[in-house]
Amino acid sequence: MMAKQINLTIDGMPITVDEGTTILQAAKKLNIHIPTLCYHDDLCVAGNCRVCVVEMKGSRTLPASCAMPVAEGMEIQTNTIKVRTARKHIIDLLLSEHNAKCTTCYKNGNCELQELAAEYKISEPMFIDLVPHKNYQMDAYSPSIIKDDSKCIRCQRCVRTCEELQHVSALGVAYKGDKMKISTFFENPMFEVVCTNCGQCVNRCPTGALVERNYVDEVWQAIFDEDKHVVVQTAPAVRVALGEALGMEPGEIVTGKMVTALKRLGFDSVLDTDFSADLTIMEEGFELLGRLKKALVDKDPNVRLPMATSCSPGWIKFIEHTYPEYLDNLSTCKSPQQMFGALAKTYYAQKRNLDPAKIVSVSIMPCTAKKFEADRPEMRSSGYKDVDYVLTTRELAIMIKQAGIDFASLPESHYDSVMGASTGAAVIFGATGGVMEAALRTAYEVVTGREVPFDGLNITPVRGMDGVREAAVKIEGTKPEWSFLEGAELKTVVAHGLTNAKKVMDAVRDGKANWHFIEIMACPGGCIGGGGQPIPTNEEIRKKRAEAIYREDEGMPIRKSHENPEVLAIYKEFLGEPNSHKSHELLHTHYKERQRY
């Protein structure tokens, strides 16, 4: 059905829009910029900050354009003296409540309040500084996220993110009036509550109230320490987003430039998480096939299906808190980051003849939860902390800027070896559905000896931005050792964003699911939309990053994990075979139940 058309004028210009459109959206169509703060493309409308107020003919009050739907014959003015005065007052009020030590703020130069203050030329504070009257406290205990209430403008973007996108609700509004603040259950520190460390709040916070805990200085320290051998691994989703933080357009593939930049920063070896992503596929693929055999042939009642991916540390913490009875459904595989870390101080150290005690292992991740993951006590199977420092995409951009590197003009170079080789299958780990697609490419071929029956290896049903996507692959013409799977249909489901994870897990819990394999990524869009990725984010940007991921895959000479030569080599030289004893020692783990409150 066609939506009803509404005619209105904005700043004297007539426009016709669908019923239900807001004034803000209508103005955007006319290329009129209305400033906003609490508004975010990904979130429900709040109308809290009131920065976007406009004048509406016949109305005593100035409505917030983000929250006001259009109506027939409406006459809107977006830039009158009344509007300007009101906006300036509002910005001034926010500044009066805000710790405006911008020069020493982590978000300096990337803060929406700061931009707005500049736009409205706030030179002199109009009102009394309220900061000394407040008992602001900083929560800096989480390894992933730092919360500084003195910088909070109470727009509630983080609250809406945590509740709507993630169904976690670790953040909520507490108290009222002048004491109103964004807080946690019983005001406990973030690391003691249900927070999954996903960082989606960080990605949407307009100021410096929520930021990642940054380890830039520690990494510089390690780089400049002559005694240390610093290896760096870069996650698949970083290479399609890093450019944004350095002035490039969303969706640019900057893999080669990034490698060059990392070498110039002084890392001793620049390696690729994609290598261990391929390894993950081998371990996880065989684990799945093993579980299917146990279930179908051995009729083992203890085998847990569906099996769920374990790459996303935000998802892991979510299931630990929310569905602990399904922990055994998780693949026992560590995430690619942690597999890499464990191998960096064992296999890599052996190959390069290095003392693992002197290796500093750094990872560049699109993710804030990876910082928490690296700190887990389970993640020391090399005998050392497997990954020493995790930097987000944003932090890497900071280092590149600090080093004075002109990123856009860098030549391209290749990853080092060993543990630098990768495939298209590993690259697509960066987008939602990617792990599933990579696993299917390998599992199908292992079982049948033939390529997965999709056009050009592109398993399109698992791609895209729908919250929950199902796909089934019929297995035909199996090799003799896999004949028990002949004619079976492998049913899979992919979910991204924890609200969708909940939908999938509820279906499993309620017995409404017949899937064998579940892929869940904590962040919208998967890692390309991770909490450590460049700000801003919205669906359009995430789609561009995902398209870049698939372009990168198409351009790779090898697109199946089991054909990665370095992966084949590590099994031959070091691990034996997938799910071997050694693999389990280094590459697999178990997780634990956590309290919901």
Next chain:
Amino acid sequence: MSNNFLRRVDLIFDKDCDFKQVLQSAYQKSNDEIINELLESGLKGRGGAGFPTALKWKFTAEQPDPEKYVVCNADEGEPGTFKDREILFQVPMKVFGGMAICAKAIGAKEGYIYLRGEYRFLLKELESQLEVFHALLDEMKIPFRIKIIMGSGAYICGEESALFESMEGDRGEPRNKPPYPTVSGFRKKPTVINNVETLVYSFMIFRYGARKFKELGTADSRGSKVFSVSGDTPKPGIYELELGMTVEQFVEEFGDGDTKAVQVGGASGFCVPRKKFKDTIIGFEGVPTGGSMMLFNSSRSMFNVLHNYLEFFEEESCGQCTPCRVGCQQLKLGIEAVKKGEKHANYLEQLQKLAQTMKITAKCGLGQSVANSFFSIVENFKEEMIY
């Protein structure tokens, strides 16, 4: 009453009312007839905003959604107001009756009373009265039920959309409007929300007829209204008075001979100084009020009065929107700074501009109405703000 101009009426507290008979006769009318009768009466909402009650019912009745609600706002929190408490204490059946008539007019099966947290002491009695009421409904074969939901003591929850949020178990924060409750209220369903007094008057209009109600009051302010009188008065209490009197007439009756100002409508209302007593009508043509009338004599510091109000708002703002949350703090600190001489007296003008911004940009009535007392006190008692 000593004053000829002040007519004390006794519509709602009248104990002789045959409750069942009024309900029966209302239920014999068609939905349109009920709404038309109410329209004819000219009744405006008694919460302060004064929206025509019949239109609220009509808009809700017109919604196609079969699930609708009638909600009684008994979250009386305005400083100096205690009339709803008295109504609920004395004539709860009439409140229930008003809800039942509304339910018939709009097609609702369920009604809710949102009772102020501080009025928990009324709960037991109200619930036992509800049992009687429900038994009567059963006898009359009226499929309608009322439940009571307790508030927790937040002033903002008297704001209708924050009240719905609270009823739904969420934090009491106002919603964006539109949509209005008539389209999307409790559980996002079409809802009539009236305060206690409005519902009582709705019921009484079906006892006395619209015409009799309309005879009382003025063209803009029909009928009578319940006032809670407090402050410097020898006669504090609850009075039902005909609308249309001037502040001067009111002060003649209730003042202590030394009244310098009357705060009409509580903290969110207007302060009327003595020089304006004569020309100010209490009602929609003058100063509207939810019922709170506070008298101040010359022993009172108007700075302290305003400071108290601002302290109240600073604490009772939900904190959601910027103009209200930060604006209230700035107004309070601002007048303190002027009083202490830390800011020049002309800073008051800056604060008045801020109050103006709050009035036009705050998300809900709370933030918008802070300006009322601020303007009227600062303008009329400026020297008290400075020296």
